[in-house]
Amino acid sequence: MADLGNTETARRLYETAGALADIFGARAAAHEAAGTFPYENYDDLRRSGYHLATVPEKYGGWGANVADVTRAQARLGEGCASTALVVAMQLVQVARIRRAGWPQARLDGVLSGIVEKGYLINTTASEPATGSPSRGGIPTTTATPTGEGYEITGRKTYSTGAPVLHYFIVSAAIPGPEGAKPQVSNFLVERDQPGVSIETTWNSLSLRLCGNDDVVLERVRLDKAALLSSAQKATPQDVAYSAAWGLPVAAVYFGIGRAASKYAAQYARDRKPNSLDKSIAELAHIQEKAGRMELALLEAENTLFAVADLAASGEADRNPSRMTALVGAAKLLATNRAMEAIDLAMRIAGSASLSMETPLQRYYRDARAGLGNPPLDDVSTLNLGKLALGLL
Ligand SMILES: Cc1cc2nc3c(=O)[nH]c(=O)nc-3n(C[C@H](O)[C@H](O)[C@H](O)COP(=O)(O)OP(=O)(O)OC[C@H]3O[C@@H](n4cnc5c(N)ncnc54)[C@H](O)[C@@H]3O)c2cc1C
Structure with missing residues (x-):
């Protein structure tokens, strides 16, 4: 716990x-x-x-x-x-x-x-063309210099919380001179600025209530101070610090798994089919499933919190590559072990777990969304492999 x-x-x-x-x-x-x-x-x-x-x-x-x-x-x-x-x-x-x-x-x-x-504030970096920004795609959203600042045009997808956000940190490409690569930078955009609108596009299996809608930017005029920073300037320590702050996102997915295990435990204690003179919680195969469910959650929880403690102690500054690799491991376990635990919780509850009247189906759907948040599993295992091989 x-x-x-x-x-x-x-x-x-x-x-x-x-x-x-x-x-x-x-x-x-x-x-x-x-x-x-x-x-x-x-x-x-x-x-x-x-x-x-x-x-x-x-x-x-x-x-x-x-x-x-x-x-x-x-x-x-x-x-x-x-x-x-x-x-x-x-x-x-x-x-x-x-x-x-x-x-x-x-x-x-x-x-x-x-x-x-x-x-409320969030980063809106994803676009249809780039896919996950963590893969390094160049935004098609452009920030064209004007005399006073910039004019931004583009569309951002998966903007978590869009219905209630006020501040959007928007990544955009400032065109370079002929033949040169554009410079990718972040800009602060406020919801009430002319040219900013939200299109309700989120219709997903998972996390149906998170408002991952599109933010549409139509010739939004910003002053020079809206330019926040250039992505290229971050140090390895900055990158690791930023990565470590992904842990509270991973924690949400672990929490879904924990909620499923609590629900399944209560369900198992309450459920007494008339083929039995006791609850299903007394059955060996249910206890074995509950044991495997707890094992999955313990593995995720202990890694998640240990890495979070390490991050709080300043590991991003001491050893940035190791920090980033460990964050990936914690996130991978939080997401994947939560999905395993939810699967077992549903096996414990039996077919009632499919009912829209129980939250298990929502946990099952919601946990999957974690796979799409960075760091992605292939990146995490690769980094962890490099750490294990002494290459970081
Ligand atoms: C719940 C949720 C919340 C989100 N919140 C936000 C948010 O607040 N702000 C935001 O900006 N974005 C957000 N996103 C978007 C997210 O960061 C990704 O942009 C989105 O999930 C699309 O990523 P993808 O990998 O599926 O895209 P795609 O690029 O379509 O990838 C498709 C497949 O190809 C693989 N792939 C693609 N490119 C590469 C590559 N270069 N190398 C190796 N493999 C590759 C992917 O791993 C994937 O398997 C959110 C997504 C979800 C699901």
């Missing part, structure tokens, strides 16, 4: 995540059935202050570290994983922008928007 850590912040964060998870989880089925976005979750989120977890204390946030947030996000993921993913993006992006080298005035402005107005 999750070790809450020693600090008061970690304890409060975990408890807040637990309270929100229970509220959000209770709403998920109705929203899925109605095809509606759970806007009220975000009112509760803002009231709780949880969306400020990674905002530094001097700005009015919690100042939580990556280990605190990873544990809390695992608990949040047990409720409505879609909402937990949107929240993960917010917490992670705030942690990343703290170290992104933004101009101070820009950083202050964004953090005060988040604290004072409850704004």
Whole structure:
């Protein structure tokens, strides 16, 4: 089980995540059935202050570290994983922008928007042409220099949380001189700027409530200060720090697996078919499945939290390549072991697990989405192999 850590912040964060998870989880089925976005979750989120977890204390946030947030996000993921993913993006992006080298005035402005107005933020990098930005594709979204700044045109897909985001960190290509490669940079775009619109495109098997919609940018005019940083300038330490902040995203998927195991355990204790004079929990084959389910989750949990603790202790700066490789391992285990645990939970519950009246089918669908979030499994195993071979 999750070790809450020693600090008061970690304890409060975990408890807040637990309270929100229970509220959000209770709403998920109705929203899925109605095809509606759970806007009220975000009112509760803002009231709780949880969306400020990674905002530094001097700005009015919690100042939580990556280990605190990873544990809390695992608990949040047990409720409505879609909402937990949107929240993960917010917490992670705030942690990343703290170290992104933004101009101070820009950083202050964004953090005060988040604290004072409850704004949410995410990166919108994916496009139909690039696929996963983690593969290095050049955006087809362009940022054309104008006298005062830039004009941005393009379409971003999979923009998690689009219905409730205010700030979009948009990757775009600034055309180079004739024959030269374009420079890929990030720009800050706000929802209420002329030319920004959201197209509701997300109609997916998994995470149906996370609003992974398209952000359409039509000749959006930005001033020079909207240029945040150039992707090419990051040091290995910056890259590892950013990678480590992927752990709270991975934690959401682990949380789905944990929720499935809790549901299956309760189900097994309650279910007494009339072929038996006891619950199915007393049967050896159910106990064996439960044992394998727990084994999968323990492997994922222990690696996830150990790597998160290592990240919180500063491993990204000490040993960036190792940090990045271990994050990949933790994410791979969190996602894949959660899927294994959910499969076993469904075998324990039997055919009732297929019913739309139980959450197991939602867990089954939601967990698969983790495979599409970076780092992707092939990249993680390759990096881990290099680490094992002493090549990193
Ligand atoms: C739940 C969820 C949330 C997301 N949130 C966000 C978000 O907030 N912001 C955002 O910008 N994006 C987000 N994404 C998008 C995500 O990062 C990817 O862009 C998206 O999943 C498409 O990636 P893909 O690998 O399937 O694409 P494709 O490029 O279509 O890949 C298809 C297949 O080919 C393989 N492949 C493609 N290119 C290469 C290559 N160069 N080398 C090796 N193999 C390759 C892939 O591994 C995959 O198996 C999200 C996706 C999901 C599922």
